[in-house]
Amino acid sequence: MHKNQGPVYYNDYLMLEKFLDCQQPLSRKYADQSNPEAHDETLFIVVHQAYELWFKQILHDLNSILKIFSQSKVHDHELGTVVQRLERIRKIQVMIGSQLEILESMTPMDFLEFRNLLIPASGFQSTQFREIEIKLGLNTHDRQSIDREFFLGRLNEKDRQKLIELEGSPSLLKLLEAWLERTPFTISGDFNFWNEYQKTVQAISSEDEATIQSNMANLSDREKQMQLENLKVTRETFESLFDEEAHAQLVSAGGRKLSRKAILNALFILLYREEPMLALPYQMMSLMMDIDENFTTWRYRHALLAQRMLGTKIGTGGSSGHQYLKRAADNNRVFVDLFNLSTYLIPRSRLPQIPEAVKRQLNFHV
Template sequence: MAKNIKPVYYGEYLQLDKLLDAQSPHSKRYGPEAHDEMLFIIVHQVYELWFKQVLHELWSIHREFQQPELDDRAMQTVVHRLRRVLAIQELMNQQVGIIETMTPQEFLEFRDYLVPASGFQSIQFKELEILLGLTRDTRITYDQASFYSRLNDSDRAYLEQLEQQPSLFDGVDQWLARMPFLEFDDFSFWDMYQQAVTRALDRDEQIIRNNITSEQELNAELANLQVNRNNFSALFDSESYGSLQAEQRVRLSQRAMLSALFITQYREEPAFHLAYQVITALIEMDEKLTIWRYKHAMMVQRMIGTKIGTGGSSGHDYLRRTTEQNRVFRDFFAMATYLLPKHDLPDLPPLLRQALGFHFQQRPKDEGAAPAGTN
């Protein structure tokens, strides 16, 4: 390991002179400094530092998903860095409790001095959303037409340039669509899974008919079952699935969705271990981001009630709506709609199971050969 030639001093390395001199309460320009404004500044600066680290991790993951192939070594790195992002998100969610030690009246001591600054102008957070795959079509904003006009020229140009690039969502979709095992020799996951679904739904219908005597209840249960049949039918029919995409009810491509289902249903297969961890981590990341939005919305309601935000939004109402709408990997959550219990899944063909597994071929024993298992 190379050793540094010039000694490093702790404060210089961390540039603490800049970091600790970066808090300048605005209230003292107009009179006595509001005591809690320091807390407000530091909490938001810490958020921006964590955003920077999360972006550092996600851009490295994004680069891996832009490659023509994503092998197991790269996948291991992706999973590791996604887990780091999840740990940071957990900390950010807990951090909301720190700012909630400030009372609404203490916030009002300096709030009006901040107009028209707003968290909407956090360029790093907007970069995070765009990098993940939150598009203008899927995003809720309080003023879609003039949102970007509220940014300065350089920030607006930067975000608009980012919107032209493939997102992490795009990379994940393409990675799943490339999965080679949907068709293998004479095996077709599409056909096999559709047959398994049909058998399971037919069995459910028979159970309903055999156990429900009330005509009204029977019709209601059969109607629910038909909804499930329609959901599965759309999954396997390209035209129907395309209609779901056009209606923005799903974003993943049909092949990517089926690959994700295959991986999730047969996650115990060695070749799917890391892929399943990637899917799970993306679900957890979206979930933790949703929790952060919810906590933020509740904190805002606690602090300002029904007042408008400093940036001109409807405050809590706007933030509440973004909690559900501004999500990226919701298709992975919706996969539960299409999952079957293990006992309804057919066994995979032996050749496919072998391709999905790890196999050790022992070397022939001869003179001078290494003991079995050492190579």
């Protein structure tokens, strides 16, 4: 613990003189007799600054998580820290989401009083937002090609170089992949969990086919065809888990991001999450999904805010505005593979039995 070297004064500690002097509306700077200061520009600045402060805290926590995951081995107590910090990021996201509502108390006409003064500044230039996206695992090539020029093209050279360099460092998604690939348990001695799992899936699929066939009497030929087609698609989806080539095709089409081994081990964690050793890893993956989902929700809310303020006008950064933001909300996802794991779940009662030796490794010994 550190020792205090002298009395601390609240205003000095928080550097409030400097901090509270950082809200400088442009409409105040350019105000004259016929054009007074736009009252709501202060709110606009305060809300954006509050966001940037919270982005700073998110990055502070995210950086510490990346550091822990960059080690060749992550200890159990460190996984606890990761879960606690991911939980904090999730809570911050929930709280900052509601700040858009405060900004919506500004009417579109009040916004028009100062909007043109901001051109060409834009949220595109929030380097902290980009840094969070990149550090979570969203790279330039993951974005829609029509949108790529926007987020790098609107930055000054220094910021652009910084972000390009960041893209070369391992993201949380990549570090999670490496960690999942190292997860033991699924293959041990004579036991190969995946052989057992595949047998169960095949049995379930045959039962499904038998059910469809026995219910076919009342169906039209088209309906029969459709049901069998759906069953075929489900089988192929399962098979892609065990077929490296099919998996590679999905990766190159952008349908999957994680390696096959990482997906399989994540699935094992999901299937056996009630085993004590897997509870924390499961919680961690759930939080990563929450964080991804919260970003998507924020993107949709922000797209609606932009539409409410601008209608179909273009943004100050030159994009199509609402249309661009909606597209970004649909596409800019990071942990999609974790969401899609639900495709491969099977009923608890059909889960393959794990051998005693493996089961012992999955339990705490007191």
